[in-house]
Amino acid sequence: MTKRICPDCNGEMEKGFVPDFSDGTAMVACWHPGVPENQTLMGLQVSRGAIKHDRNELKPITTYRCVACGSLRFYAS
Numbered sequence: 001m002t003k004r005i006c007p008d009c010n011g012e013m014e015k016g017f018v019p020d021f022s023d024g025t026a027m028v029a030c031w032h033p034g035v036p037e038n039q040t041l042m043g044l045q046v047s048r049g050a051i052k053h054d055r056n057e058l059k060p061i062t063t064y065r066c067v068a069c070g071s072l073r074f075y076a077s
């Protein structure tokens, strides 16, 4: 595994992820292309905060945290 160095302070970065608890369980947060739009059905919003998305476009986000300054870097490979 490649060691990541913080671009802000040159500290060592630790690999992790951002848990998403919005679906009643812990899942890995994902990246999606585009601008978020409310999810609607017949012109009405489906549920508060629900957004349109394509599951095939989702990419799990890997997050690195600098152990020295706390800076975060996100990657969606």
Ligand SMILES: [Zn+2]
Residues within 6 Å of the ligand: 006, 007, 008, 009, 010, 011, 066, 067, 068, 069, 070, 071
């Ligand atoms: Zn740092």
